[in-house]
Structure formats: structure tokens, C-alpha cells
Amino acid sequence: MPEYHIHTLPNGIRILHKQVLHTKIAHSGFTLDIGSRDENESQLGLAHFWEHMAFKGTEKRKAFHIINRLESVGGELNAYTTKEKICFYASILDAHFEKAFELLTDITFHSVFPEKEIEKERGVILEEMSMYLDNPEDAIVDEFDSVIFPNHSLGNNILGTTESVSRFHKADFFEFLSQNLSTDRLIFASVSNLPFEKVVRLAEKYLAPIPAKIQQRNRTPFHQYKPQILTLQKPINQAHCMIGAPAYGLSDPKRIPFFMLSNLIGGPGMNSRLNLAVREKYGLVYTIDASYTAYVDTGLFNIYFGTEKKQLARTTDLVLKELKKLREKPLTATQLHNTQSQLMGQLAMAEESNIGYMMMMGKSMLDLNRIDTLNEIFDQIKNTTAADLQDIANEILAEDKLSFLNYVPVK
Secondary structure, three states: OOOEEEOOOOOOOOOEEEEEOOOOOOEEEEEEOHHHOOOOOHHHHHHHHHHHHHEEEEOOHHHHHHHHHOOOOOOOOEEOOOOOEEEEEEEEHHHHHHHHHHHHHHHHHHHHHHHHHHHHHHHHHHHHHHHHHHOOHHHHHHHHHHHHHHHHHHHHOOOOOOHHHOOOOHHHHHHHHHHOOHHHHHHHHHHHHOOOOHHHHHHHHHHHOOOOOOOOOOOOOOOOOOEEEEEEEOOOOOEEEEEEEEEEOOOOHHHHHHHHHHHHHOOOOOOOOOHHHHHHHHHHOOOOEEEEEEOOOEEEEEEEEEEEEEHHHHHHHHHHHHHHHHHOOOOHHHHHHHHHHHHHHHHHHHHOOOHHHHHHHHHHHHHHHOOOHHHHHHHHHHOOOOHHHHHHHHHOOOHHOOOOEEEEEEO
């Protein structure tokens, strides 16, 4: 059986489906190649606001009817917004798959953005922003984007600003959709026990009538990076630190090797280099991790930790010491094998999540026009050498290329 099936409608909308026979749950959703980086200066936060408003009324449904449609039969309806994507998705018993398909189509293409609901949801989003700002672990991550990508849309907060969110009205949503929605840049993906033929029949029923809208969009690439060191005083009890730099984009052949290196540095395993060197050995932090996000044309690598203010310098030095080791000394054969094996195991377990696989399919097809199989990814990992990782460490993790953002407690 192939990994997945694909069908393209005359209007450009693509249908992706993976049949998994041993499940009774159907996961499906629309992934749109639209995100916060597609907003102009007057639209900051509009993509995320649209994600919220999709649940607030369509041409034939009120907000309550949208919420109740799937929940009344035990299903779930949700959405998320990133820098480059918006996704509306649902999980439901396979017997109710058509209900989910129809509802997802309705909220994606037929939202009406009632002014009364906009006013209510504006307050919800402003509260969401306040919640993030009150949590330094979240706030520093968002602010670090603006340190790495200054004066660029990738550096903007997905939530927008208080000022921008406060001025949006109905016409702004329709204008944003008109500027960005393109039927050849959105995908309906599903994972369930249903045959592909049934999914295609439903796509012909609900999606084929949608008029084709094909339009060009040029995202502004990011080039102007300069390392920065920024320390801000905050009314907090603990110091928080972000360290990082731009990294490889999605199509770069070094993406998988760098993901492997990032996982070694501060991945979810308790045996990551940073966790062992800083938490386990010295007890200086509760949380320390590294992450790597690849965008279409660039990427972002960062390290986060929180510690006592008096330990900030020492902890930072320990982090830099670990990065220096990776630049100066290649992994041994055993270390390389363990690093490869750990990442392959993590990826294999992640693929066990059907909802995660459904979301990955849509994003990967939009970004790369393909979906790499697990074995293909494993081959890239196995073919990565210790010298490859050392070269990448010197290219991305050189100390003079890193930026630093510190939140320190104010007396």
C-alpha cells in the first residue's frame, strides 16, 4: 500500500489521504499556505484573528452550531496559526467523517465575520496576549523572533499588537483573504480507515464547486542578520535567556543534519548535551532546551533556559562551552551512532500519531511538493557524518554569530 494518495481538483485544491485500517478515528483538516509573515504592517495579527473568527459564523451557521456540530457526536474541532500556515482540523469517529469534511469546508471558505463576534473575540485575543506577556517563558520566545528577524515579518508576533488587534473590522478579514487565499496553495489532508475513493467523492461534492482562485505571492526573503545582545529588566523572579541564530530553510540539504545536531544539543531527551551539562551536573536550571524551526527560505535555531539571576552568566558560559565542543571536536563513532538512533526512534514514534501525520502531510506538500517517507528521512540521518555535523556547528553555532536576549529580574 502506498504511503499516501493524492488527487487534484480542477480548481487547484489538492486532496491527500492516508488509509490506516486499524483505527476508528478520522483526522482531517485544511492546511493553508498563509501565515503571519504574509501580513503587512496594518494587518499584524490578522491571520491569527481569522483563525479565531472562522468558528464565529458562516453563511449558514451561527457560532453555537459550529461548536456543537462535531462535539455532539464526540468529535473535536480546532485550529492553529504559525508564521507560514493556518490549519483548521477535526478528529471524529469514522462514521461521522462527512460531517467533519462539510463543516471544515464551511468554516474555511464561507465565514462571514460578524461584527458583533469580532468585538467579542477581540477581547479574547487581547486576554490571550496578556497571558503570554505575563509568562516570561512564552514572551521571551516571541520577542527573540524580533531579535533574529528585525524589521521583517518573521520577527512579528503571531498574535499581533494591542493596537493592530483593536482596529480590525469585517472588511479587513475579507481583504486579507482576497490578498492571500489561493486554491492551489491549500490542501485537504486526512488519515482514517476510509478508502481514498470515498474521500475523493466527498471532495468532489464539497470542494469542487469552490471557484478557482490562482494568484502569485512573493514572500520577502530575510537576509539582513546582525548578531545582537539585549538585556531587559522585567518584574520577574527568575532570569530567562534565549541564545540563537538564523539557520537552514526547508529545502536546504543540511536541514535534516542540523535537526539532528539540534536534537543532540537540547532535544526532548533527558540525555541532551545541555540537560546533562547544566541541569544534571550543576542543578542550575529546571528547563533547558534547544529547538530548530525551518521556514521556506530560512530557519531559526534557539536555546532557552531559566535560572537564578546570579547564575545567568555561569549558565550562559556552560551553554557556550557545549557549543564550542561541537565546533572543535567531531563526534566519536559511538556518539554519532547513538545520536542517529535516538532521532530515528523519536521520529518513528511521532509517526504513530495519526493526527500529527495528517498535519505533516499538508504542510510538507505545500512547502516541498512531496512527503518524504520515514525510510527516506532515515537514509539522510544515516548518511550524515561526524564531519558534517562539525561543519554545520561551525557554520551556525559560531559564538560571534549568536544573538542573546536576557530577561533579568528588576529589584
